[in-house]
Amino acid sequence: MEIHVVSSTVIPQGLPPTENTKIPLTVFDMLASGMHVAVLHAYIPPMPTNTALKDGLKRALGLFPTLAGQLVENDDRCHPYISIGDNGGGVLVVETNVESELVDILPLEPSPELVRFHPPLDEARHLLQVQLNQFSCGGLVIGLTSHHRVADGKAISSFLIAWGKLVRGLQIDSFPGYDQTMLIPRDPPRCDHDHWGIEFQPLPLPPSSLPSTLNSNEVHNMRVHYSGEFILKIKARMPTKHSTFEVLTGHLWKNLTRARGLDPDMLTQIRVAVNGRPRLWPAAPTEYFGNMVLNAFPRARVKELTEGSVADAARLVHDAVGRIEDGYIRSLIDFRAINNGNVLVPVTDFEGPVLCPNLEVDSWLGFPFQEVDFGDGGSLCAFAPSWVPVEGVVILMPTLRGVGEGGVDVMLTLFQDHAELFRQISHSLD
Structure with missing residues (x-):
């Protein structure tokens, strides 16, 4: 199956504030794995044009600014944060044409071959990456990768629903919230449970503790x-x-x-x-x-x-x-x-x-995948991690x-x- 890259662009941060904003990572952000999660969403035609999808994505990033921000660690690595409104950041969007019909890859059985339908995960420079794969039949596979320390699955689901509504020209009825007030520690703080070795690993570790890799087969x-x-x-x-x-x-x-x-x-x-x-x-x-x-x-x-x-x-x-x-x-x-x-x-x-x-x-x-609707009559027919x-x-x-x-x-x-x-x-x- 031939996949031809048509274009690769970066959508800049949407509607940044007048001053740079730093959103500190919470303990739950730091608990998430420090890697991208890749999910494929397959839609049967007819679907909106790539231009319409990208325009809606630009508007969505104005509401979800952390997805287009930059993950920053201080020299001490103790206080990581997401930088919004600074130079850099943005969202990578790759457009491809696939010389095949969508039915040829359904029902999206996860395999090493499916990683071609989303941008590479290794050394990804952007917190959110999107690949729009247009099939010869008019079907579309959206390959989306997001850094787990920016958002969990529930949060990404809300972003996808909002993106779809904006492509259809609808109003957003639920805006994302970034208020961390409910996560303020008690005064004085106290640990009623042991978290070392359960959630977080004491450092340093011997070199033998570092993970190895698996071959795809x-x-x-x-x-x-x-x-x-x-x-x-x-x-x-x-x-x-x-x-x-x-x-x-x-x-x-x-x-x-x-x-x-x-x-x-x-x-x-x-x-x-x-x-x-x-x-x-x-x-x-x-x-x-x-x-x-x-x-x-x-x-x-x-x-x-x-x-x-x-x-x-x-x-x-x-x-x-x-x-x-x-x-x-x-x-x-x-x-x-x-x-x-x-x-x-x-x-x-x-x-x-x-x-x-x-x-x-x-x-x-509990993720509302079937609520992600980009309009024009197309509908979700499959979704899965790539591999x-x-x-x-x-x-x-x-x-x-x-x-x-x-x-x-x-x-x-x-x-x-x-x-x-x-x-x-x-x-x-x-």
Whole structure:
């Protein structure tokens, strides 16, 4: 499949203030991985022209200025911030023509080949990068990469919805908020929980602790579909009510552990991403733009997990997530204040590319992908990460297979032999 680059331009920062603005990174921004996240959105025709899409993007950047800013670290690396209105920054926009029809790459099975549909992630100079891939049939794939320390998935979703509305000439009814007042530490600050080694890694580390890399043929990205009917079957086995996320995560954890063939006495855990906005008291504004994700860590012995029920696994997930509440969040905010003079590096930066025997589970179930509408009659037909070069990542995504179907698509990254075994038992209820 030939992909021809037509143009590559930088959209400057939109409507900068008269004076330079520095927005400090919060403890949640610093907790996010220091890398770009790449997601592809595929639309069937007819779609607006690239000119219309870029014009709407320019207007959107005026409302979401941090996406076009610059990430700056002071010499001491203790107080990073996003600079807005200074020279530099902007958003990279690449336009391509694809000598193929959109159907040829659907349903966007993550693979190394899909990375061609978004700008490179390595040494990216801009916090937001966009690639507009026009197919011969009129279909469009928008490849978007965003630096995780600028915004989490919920925030990026609000940006995409606003971008679509501006392309259609509509008014924005919810503006992004940058007020960090609710994240002010207590007086005096106090840590009620231990955060070293959980969220942040004490420094320095020996050179052997630095992560290595994986070759693209060592890890397999796969997509598995769970219908709404199948999820109801799992829920029917629960003695108490659990969310779709909890029962499906418990089901996946149990069967993935079986597929990996782990030692029965080994400890396995999941790093579960939890949206902290509604868990603060009072709750953070839904329009807050940035990061506010923490991690919960359900854990169990392999034997306990594989021989127990899915209900047991779902309960472990439920209980771990439930511990992320206002008190824990306030403790983490105060931890940043107490360690104001220390370099804070998230533990995830030192985990390396193999998570086994553990997992990372991210839920995109609450992200309103289907509300991203650029007009002209085109509609979203697929979305997915391009390719994740880390073993042990699980992403739950709402299916696009049918309105009201209620199913979930799961993207997993496993070693090839584990992937083959998991596919055989992916829907096992034993």
